[in-house]
Amino acid sequence: MNNKIFSSGDYYNLFYENKDYELEAKYVHKKIQEYKSNSTSILELGCGTGKHAINLAKFGYKILGIEKSESMLKKTTKTEHLQFRQGDIREIKLKDKYDCVISLFHVMSYQITNESLISVFRTAFNNLKKDGLFIFDFWFGPAVIDQKPMVRTKTISTKNKTICRIAEPELFLDRNQVNVNYTYHDFDHSTKSFKIINESHQMRYFSIPELELVANETGFQVLNYEEFLTGLQPSFDTWGVSIVLRKNG
Numbered sequence: 484m485n486n487k488i489f490s491s492g493d494y495y496n497l498f499y500e501n502k503d504y505e506l507e508a509k510y511v512h513k514k515i516q517e518y519k520s521n522s523t524s525i526l527e528l529g530c531g532t533g534k535h536a537i538n539l540a541k542f543g544y545k546i547l548g549i550e551k552s553e554s555m556l557k558k559t560t561k562t563e564h565l566q567f568r569q570g571d572i573r574e575i576k577l578k579d580k581y582d583c584v585i586s587l588f589h590v591m592s593y594q595i596t597n598e599s600l601i602s603v604f605r606t607a608f609n610n611l612k613k614d615g616l617f618i619f620d621f622w623f624g625p626a627v628i629d630q631k632p633m634v635r636t637k638t639i640s641t642k643n644k645t646i647c648r649i650a651e652p653e654l655f656l657d658r659n660q661v662n663v664n665y666t667y668h669d670f671d672h673s674t675k676s677f678k679i680i681n682e683s684h685q686m687r688y689f690s691i692p693e694l695e696l697v698a699n700e701t702g703f704q705v706l707n708y709e710e711f712l713t714g715l716q717p718s719f720d721t722w723g724v725s726i727v728l729r730k731n732g
């Protein structure tokens with residue numbers, strides 16, 4: 484058995500093949516246009532397999548994606564305007580400054596300790612130009628607590644494989660944390676072999692005042708927060724909220 488986080492970029496792309504990255508990139512582009520329309524460069528923290536980046540590049544942005552998982556990075560496609568680098572977003576130091584920093588699909592919720600969270604805010608601050616934007620989405624605490632994470636299964640079949648993924652969550656109210664324990668049952672049709680892979684994703688949910696506090700302490704002001712994609716006011720039904728911050732001065 485394997486006990487890694489994001490053991491495979493292959494699994495990731497398979498399980499999220501229906502995620503609408505194009506629509507999400509359009510939404511982020513709209514937010515950028517709304518709050519800093521002269522933006523031309525983006526730093527993406529936790530870019531995964533680079534699917535938001537590739538769609539955002541279509542709007543003309545120059546993008547650098549940072550990702551710690553080598554197997555996710557292997558799935559990215561570099562172009563002249565689209566570059567990727569391996570690194571930890573809590574400590575990476577870059578020479579260029581960007582108009583916008585983005586971090587999507589709950590990357591910020593993977594920052595479960597206060598130290599990690601603050602470090603990523605500092606990375607965003609240090610790599611933004613004056614008045615730059617920091618845009619990210621996150622698990623919204625009121626909805627997580629009200630709805631409660633549930634056991635979910637998903638099966639994907641390809642020509643060669645059938646993979647069943649079971650997600651079993653554990654909620655830790657004292658830490659604002661949910662550990663999502665994934666088990667992948669992977670059957671290879673041609674070799675008739677079977678393997679089991681375990682991954683544990685430790686996720687933190689946030690409240691708005693909590694993020695506002697961290698933002699203000701690290702040199703940002705909150706410009707907007709809303710339900711991710713719809714723009715609706717966050718409610719007990721809103722698991723994913725996006726927030727737009729502006730770097731002070």
Ligand SMILES: C[S@@+](CC[C@H](N)C(=O)[O-])C[C@H]1O[C@@H](n2cnc3c(N)ncnc32)[C@H](O)[C@@H]1O
Nearest residue numbers: 529530531550551552570571572587588590593
């Ligand atoms: C759910 S995935 C999202 C990936 C991508 N943003 C997307 O939308 O497909 C979360 C990603 O955050 C990355 N990540 C989490 N913490 C990180 C850190 N400290 N440094 C670099 N990458 C990190 C993980 O490796 C993973 O690829």
